[in-house]
Amino acid sequence: MESAADKLDTVHANIARVCKPSRRKPEDVILIAVSKTHPVERITPLLDAGHRVFGENRVAEAQSKWPALREKYPDVELHLIGQLQSNKAEEAVELFDVIHSLDRPSLLKALVKAMDKTGRRVPCFVQVNIGDEEQKGGCPIAGLPEFLAKVREAGIPLAGLMCLPPSGTEPAPFFAFLAKLSKGNGLADEAAGLSMGMSGDYETAVQLGATHIRVGTALFGARG
Numbered sequence: 757m758e759s760a761a762d763k764l765d766t767v768h769a770n771i772a773r774v775c776k777p778s779r780r781k782p783e784d785v786i787l788i789a790v791s792k793t794h795p796v797e798r799i800t801p802l803l804d805a806g807h808r809v810f811g812e813n814r815v816a817e818a819q820s821k822w823p824a825l826r827e828k829y830p831d832v833e834l835h836l837i838g839q840l841q842s843n844k845a846e847e848a849v850e851l852f853d854v855i856h857s858l859d860r861p862s863l864l865k866a867l868v869k870a871m872d873k874t875g876r877r878v879p880c881f882v883q884v885n886i887g888d889e890e891q892k893g894g895c896p897i898a899g900l901p902e903f904l905a906k907v908r909e910a911g912i913p914l915a916g917l918m919c920l921p922p923s924g925t926e927p928a929p930f931f932a933f934l935a936k937l938s939k940g941n942g943l944a945d946e947a948a949g950l951s952m953g954m955s956g957d958y959e960t961a962v963q964l965g966a967t968h969i970r971v972g973t974a975l976f977g978a979r980g
């Protein structure tokens with residue numbers, strides 16, 4: 757069976773391969789190993805292989821796994837990639853180093869309050885509902901300029917834009933559209949991040965400018 761380190765090498769090699777023709781540097785693409793649903797025993801091999809950037813989609817699950825792992829691996833960087841309820845904002849700010857799912861004014865308010873209270877400044881991606889899907893989280897495309905203005909006004913660190921294209925469709929047009937929304941809204945420097953791409957489409961996402969890819973299955977195998 758392929759080890760965790762082998763899988764990590766494969767993903768890194770794929771990133772490097774697609775970076776070349778796009779004239780991008782592989783080190784400019786941050787690989788977030790999405791460890792949701794996987795127990796600590798499955799995560800440790802990746803940590804021992806030297807990987808440090810991980811993603812979880814639930815605050816409670818992350819709280820049950822990561823404080824102990826961090827005692828042994830203090831330089832871990834933890835990303836929240838799932839939807840966040842406002843009443844969990846303070847716990848999220850205490851535990852995570854980056855939040856990818858800021859998508860509405862009520863959550864912005866809760867995050868500002870949590871950052872003020874804890875003194876921690878956690879960079880946030882604004883999640884965009886890129887396929888305008890009824891049931892999906894994310895700021896509506898039409899409301900993005902206004903919401904970004906609110907985020908800037910609130911003064912919390914803006915990391916960039918995040919999206920999750922509709923499943924079962926060709927993702928490339930959605931990735932290209934997110935990149936266009938970033939440019940069109942004048943996001944620059946630290947705020948120009950693009951969190952897009954998962955196990956099935958991270959190479960496409962890198963070609964279209966992803967700075968953060970969120971990869972679970974390709975590193976950990978299928979979720980139970």
Ligand SMILES: *Cc1c(COP(=O)(O)O)cnc(C)c1O
Pocket residue numbers: 790792813837838920953954955956970971972973974
């Ligand atoms: C689970 C999840 C991923 C990782 O998905 P894989 O297909 O397992 O790579 C990426 N992004 C988000 C938001 C997720 O919830």
